[in-house]
Amino acid sequence: MKTEPNEPINSSTETYYYGSEDQFSKQIFHEGLTKREYFASIAMQSTFGIERESSDSHELDIVDRVALRSVRMADALINALNKEDL
Numbered sequence: 001m002k003t004e005p006n007e008p009i010n011s012s013t014e015t016y017y018y019g020s021e022d023q024f025s026k027q028i029f030h031e032g033l034t035k036r037e038y039f040a041s042i043a044m045q046s047t048f049g050i051e052r053e054s055s056d057s058h059e060l061d062i063v064d065r066v067a068l069r070s071v072r073m074a075d076a077l078i079n080a081l082n083k084e085d086l
Contacts, residue, residue: 003081005036005074039074047073 008031033041047066 003035003078005078006034009033009035009038036071036074036078039077040070043073043077044070 010032044066047069
């Protein structure tokens, strides 16, 4: 399975026609979060509680660590999905 980290999770296109279909059409693209952003947000949900319970550090340090760890986890998932032997 191949996946691109910067592809949107849910992309969609809406087309509006004014008059007949051969006149005045307008397309709107909705992209939203990228796969990397989505995977990182899911990883962050589970990681924050664990990190907070096991650390005596300042809360800002915890947040920074969780954010960086979540992005690394998202990148690892994307790399695993892109391996040929899956």
